[in-house]
Amino acid sequence: MSAITQIREIVLMNLRSVPQRLGASLVIVIGIAGVVGVMVALLSMSSGLEKTLSGTGRDDRVVVTRGGSNGELASFLDRASGTLVKQDPAIARGPDGLPLASGELIVITEVPRKGQKTGANVTLRGVEPAGFAIRPELRIVAGRMFRPGIRELIVGQAASQQFAGLAVGTELRFRGSTWTVVGHFSTGGDAHESELWADAETAQSAFNRSGYSSLLLQLANTDSFDALEKRLTSDPQLNVEARRERDFFSGQSGNLTATIGVLAGLVALIMAIGATFGALNTMYSAVSARTAEIGTLRALGFGVTPVIASVMAEALALAVAGGVLGAGLAYLLFNGYSVSTLGSGFTQVAFKFAVTPGLVMTGLGLALFIGFIGGLAPAIRAARMPVTAALRAQ
Numbered sequence: 001m002s003a004i005t006q007i008r009e010i011v012l013m014n015l016r017s018v019p020q021r022l023g024a025s026l027v028i029v030i031g032i033a034g035v036v037g038v039m040v041a042l043l044s045m046s047s048g049l050e051k052t053l054s055g056t057g058r059d060d061r062v063v064v065t066r067g068g069s070n071g072e073l074a075s076f077l078d079r080a081s082g083t084l085v086k087q088d089p090a091i092a093r094g095p096d097g098l099p100l101a102s103g104e105l106i107v108i109t110e111v112p113r114k115g116q117k118t119g120a121n122v123t124l125r126g127v128e129p130a131g132f133a134i135r136p137e138l139r140i141v142a143g144r145m146f147r148p149g150i151r152e153l154i155v156g157q158a159a160s161q162q163f164a165g166l167a168v169g170t171e172l173r174f175r176g177s178t179w180t181v182v183g184h185f186s187t188g189g190d191a192h193e194s195e196l197w198a199d200a201e202t203a204q205s206a207f208n209r210s211g212y213s214s215l216l217l218q219l220a221n222t223d224s225f226d227a228l229e230k231r232l233t234s235d236p237q238l239n240v241e242a243r244r245e246r247d248f249f250s251g252q253s254g255n256l257t258a259t260i261g262v263l264a265g266l267v268a269l270i271m272a273i274g275a276t277f278g279a280l281n282t283m284y285s286a287v288s289a290r291t292a293e294i295g296t297l298r299a300l301g302f303g304v305t306p307v308i309a310s311v312m313a314e315a316l317a318l319a320v321a322g323g324v325l326g327a328g329l330a331y332l333l334f335n336g337y338s339v340s341t342l343g344s345g346f347t348q349v350a351f352k353f354a355v356t357p358g359l360v361m362t363g364l365g366l367a368l369f370i371g372f373i374g375g376l377a378p379a380i381r382a383a384r385m386p387v388t389a390a391l392r393a394q
Contacts, residue, residue, distance in 0.1 A: 011306075011313040018314060024282045025318055031275035032322025032370055033329070035268060036363040040330035042264035043362070044353040046257040049341065052351035053252050056190035057245030060222045061134060064215040064232065067239040071252065072106045073347070078211040079103075081238055085215050090228035092220040094133055100218035102131030103211075105203050108347055109174050109196065111163040113340075120340070122159060123195040123347040124174070126203030134218045135187065143168040143183030148199045151206060154183040156193035158350035162340045166196075177206045191249055194340065194350040216245070272370055279374025283315050287382045304383040311379035312372070319371025323364040330363070331355045 018025055057063075064085055065075035077085075086101040094100050105126035110119035129148070132138060146152035153172070160166045172179045179198070187193055204210065219225060229242040243251075335355040340348040 011310050013310070015314060015317060018317070021286055024285055027282050028275075028279045028315070028318040028371070028374070029322040029325065031278040032319050032367045033326035035271040035275045035370065036323045036326030036367050037330045038271060038326075039264055039268035039366065040327050040355060040359050040363045041334045041353070042260060042267065043359050044330065044334050044355045045339070046260035046264070047356055047359060048351045048354040049260075049349065050250075050257050051354050052189065052349065053191050054246065054250040055188070056192065056249035059225075059244050059246055060219045061245040062217040062219060062225060062228065062242050063245050063248040064217060064240050064242045065213070067233075067241050069241070072104070072213040073108070075213050076211055077103075077213070077215065077240070081240065082212050082215055084235070084237060085217070085232060085240065088217075088228055088231060090217075090219055090221070090224040090231075092218045094130070098130070100130050100134050102128040102134055102216045103200060104128070104131060104214050104216060105200055105207075105209055105211075106213040107174075107203060107207050107209070109172075111159075111172070111196075112165065113162065114164045116164075120163065121347040122163060124153075124203065125192075125195050125197050126200035127197055128200045131200075131216060134216055138185055138187050138192075140183050141186050143181075146182055146197070146199060149202055150199070151177060151179045151202055152182045152198065153179050154185050154197045155181055156195050156197075156350075157184055157186045158189070158193035158338070158340075159195065159348075160184050161338060162194075162348070162350045175207065179206075189352075191252075191349055194348060268366065272366065276370050276374050279315060279319070279370060280377060283311060283375050283378035284381070286314065287311060287378045307383045308379040311382050312375045315375025315379075316368060316371045319367045319374070320364065322371075323367025326367070327355075327360045327363045331360070 063072075064077070065072060066077055069075035082103045086099045088099075091099040091101055107124045107126070108121050109124045111122045112119050132145075140154065141157060143154070146154050155166045165172065166181055166184075168181055168183060170181050172181065185193075185197070200212075217228075219228070225242075225244060232238055232240050232242050334353040337353045338350065339353070340350040
């Protein structure tokens with residue numbers, strides 16, 4: 001009998017006997033399922049946040065902020081700077097001949113979470129009329145658009161789902177002024193859906209602001225970004241930074257997603273150590289229970305390699321079962337689950353957990369690693385077991 005045939009036969013025989021050791025086998029499956037499930041769930045949070053922020057914006061739009069600021073909230077541009085930036089020749093013009101550029105104001109407001117009395121920081125964005133022409137993806141899904149000059153708000157769809165008191169027709173109090181929610185909007189699930197939007201000049205008046213937090217520019221040509229950036233940053237009258245809109249919002253997730261990744265790694269490592277010891281104990285017990293069987297096979301001429309292969313196959317099969325179970329539970333329980341978290345601008349960003357195929361494969365890879373480590377030592381012990389000793393155990 002060839003070595004390959006021996007391996008095939010002994011592996012199949014060993015796998016068929018797994019139900020006889022069901023209780024011990026479930027220790028490996030459930031332990032690995034817990035490790036994979038927790039790791040995939042944590043990383044799906046990071047993946048969902050990154051997907052939301054990296055999906056915000058387009059490469060033909062540019063965000064301009066004050067030089068050295070780390071976000072819109074920390075940025076301030078006076079009106080003179082805003083007017084100067086808007087005159088750049090790289091900016092597209094609308095049907096009226098005016099530049100497609102929107103001066104935007106960011107203000108932190110407090111809105112209670114659903115089912116809670118405590119408030120959460122939510123972004124209120126003041127937008128100029130050109131801001132809507134620049135963002136064709138925005139659509140009103142309930143109610144109507146706000147009217148310029150009146151304290152009216154439209155609310156992002158994600159914000160309306162996460163926070164209380166944002167239904168169309170409700171009134172909100174911000175720093176002594178009353179605002180009415182007149183509509184809900186969607187921007188395709190990006191970060192703007194976590195915000196409240198109002199007329200820029202009305203917001204400036206209500207919050208006693210004279211300038212802008214940022215400028216959003218529509219490029220006439222996507223390739224003109226480098227030239228625009230060079231002109232703006234080298235102008236002695238300006239102190240600004242310019243970034244493509246997609247790059248700007250993607251950068252907002254870097255620190256948080258890295259932190260979540262480290263946390264997921266530490267939790268998974270601690271749990272994986274426990275699961276590995278569980279696999280070791282289980283596989284040692286399985287080898288001890290099969291002492292007579294292994295001795296008989298060796299006496300019949302089965303080599304060392306088939307014995308090792310049979311033990312490793314059992315460990316890896318149980319590991320795969322645990323990995324599939326853990327990843328499946330993470331997908332069913334968390335994929336698409338809506339939450340909000342504090343973003344880099346100290347305001348809430350609503351997003352959905354995203355259990356991606358890549359995360360599932362990572363989880364299965366971890367499961368196989370645990371199974372390999374947990375099965376290797378018992379497999380070597382089984383292979384080194386003296387035939388005579390094994391037969392005496394019958």
